[in-house]
């Protein structure tokens with residue numbers, strides 16, 4: 651083995667070998683499921699949203715809540731159903747401004763972005779009793795953002811056993827309720843969820859908080 655063979659630190663002396671096709675490589679115990687068709691999402695998907703005119707997150711607030719599947723509208727941010735849900739109740743929190751990056755948010759937007767995420771979790775807990783959540787933002791095309799040009803935070807409710815082989819081998823998610831049904835449910839419980847969240851936050855804020863000690 652030459653030093654160049656180990657440029658990515660993947661092989662140890664004596665382990666470099668060829669596979670049944672006599673192609674160079676270092677077997678590591680993983681099977682590979684090749685998905686070259688997904689390159690279309692990587693290489694072309696981002697070009698579909700270049701500016702506000704082609705951005706679904708800029709268009710949504712221009713329509714009414716039922717038509718756009720918006721759950722709640724704040725002063726600077728809003729909450730909308732993901733039309734490509736990973737799980738039932740998959741929500742997105744977006745600023746109204748067409749900005750791509752978390753660091754682009756103002757202080758007011760950052761505060762409301764977080765608050766709507768917390769109320770979204772509260773609303774989902776009151777209506778669907780998920781066992782957990784995945785929260786997060788994919789930043790940039792390389793970070794996996796489907797629409798990188800307009801910041802959005804995912805709120806994905808999780809239930810025990812909701813992950814199975816279908817998404818992996820059949821590119822199919824088993825979604826058990828329609829978007830319209832879930833939109834109506836979450837829209838109806840949102841105000842009470844916000845009130846519940848505010849009550850709990852008031853209780854927390856009135857409790858003595860540990861300081862830095864300096």
Ligand SMILES: [Zn+2]
Pocket residue numbers: 701702705706707708709747748749799800
């Ligand atoms: Zn936008």
